[in-house]
Amino acid sequence: MGKHAENGNAAAERPRFFGRRQGKALRRNALGLIEDLLPRLTVAVPEPDERVEPALLFPGAVRSVWLEVGFGGGEHLAQLAEDNPDIGLIGCEVFRNGIASLLGHVQARQLGNNVRVFPEDVRLLLPALPDGSLGRVFVLFPDPWPKTRHADRRFISPETLDVLARVLESGGELRVASDDPIYVAWAARHLDAHPAFEKILATADRSAVPADWPATRYEQKCITGRAPVFFLYRRRAR
Numbered sequence: 226m227g228k229h230a231e232n233g234n235a236a237a238e239r240p241r242f243f244g245r246r247q248g249k250a251l252r253r254n255a256l257g258l259i260e261d262l263l264p265r266l267t268v269a270v271p272e273p274d275e276r277v278e279p280a281l282l283f284p285g286a287v288r289s290v291w292l293e294v295g296f297g298g299g300e301h302l303a304q305l306a307e308d309n310p311d312i313g314l315i316g317c318e319v320f321r322n323g324i325a326s327l328l329g330h331v332q333a334r335q336l337g338n339n340v341r342v343f344p345e346d347v348r349l350l351l352p353a354l355p356d357g358s359l360g361r362v363f364v365l366f367p368d369p370w371p372k373t374r375h376a377d378r379r380f381i382s383p384e385t386l387d388v389l390a391r392v393l394e395s396g397g398e399l400r401v402a403s404d405d406p407i408y409v410a411w412a413a414r415h416l417d418a419h420p421a422f423e424k425i426l427a428t429a430d431r432s433a434v435p436a437d438w439p440a441t442r443y444e445q446k447c448i449t450g451r452a453p454v455f456f457l458y459r460r461r462a463r
């Protein structure tokens with residue numbers, strides 16, 4: 226679980242936008258996006274026992290639905306949405322400035338037909354999704370929680386993998402990346418131990434990663450700072 230995700234009702238509070246260094250116009254634009262655009266794209270927190278059919282969240286027919294956990298500034302999600310107009314993208318993020326950033330991409334690149342936002346802890350949505358209803362799930366640079374005593378807060382866990390295995394269709398993909406060696410070892414161990422996930426790739430070689438795997442903002446920072454990044458790429462067993 227991410228630091229932000231612990232604060233379950235943060236999304237319902239009046240958001241604070243950007244730091245003091247950002248200009249008034251930027252802050253006003255972010256606020257406008259949150260107040261005007263977000264309500265049109267929001268996936269509501271499901272009621273207990275409610276089922277959320279992902280494909281029906283989009284105005285037109287979609288070939289498949291992909292879900293990104295903790296999209297940060299939304300660069301990866303926006304790129305996928307732009308490159309794949311026939312795919313529905315659900316982004317889950319609790320960080321309000323990140324949500325505003327994604328909305329900026331949606332507005333500028335006209336992605337409103339195939340992007341939806343769950344501005345809450347993804348774990349409130351996953352149980353409501355039907356079996357096999359997602360084609361891909363992305364967990365890119367999850368909060369690492371490197372201390373052993375915080376290990377139970379890490380997003381990748383046997384319990385989460387059970388849920389992801391259920392909601393992914395046969396042959397669906399799970400893409401994980403991290404620059405934290407402790408987290409990578411942890412995630413690889415749990416993925417290897419889970420019978421539903423077949424290994425496609427486990428590498429620190431960016432050139433071996435499929436071309437349709439855009440870098441996130443966090444990955445860009447790692448590249449700039451030359452921190453090694455590890456990619457764990459799995460397929461839901463048939």
Ligand SMILES: C[S@@+](CC[C@H](N)C(=O)[O-])C[C@H]1O[C@@H](n2cnc3c(N)ncnc32)[C@H](O)[C@@H]1O
Nearest residue numbers: 227230295296297318346347365366441442443
């Ligand atoms: C280290 S950041 C990485 C952001 C982005 N994926 C990137 O690579 O640039 C992790 C993000 O995951 C989000 N997050 C953590 N746990 C989450 C959860 N349970 N549901 C939704 N978002 C979560 C945090 O708010 C944070 O923005």
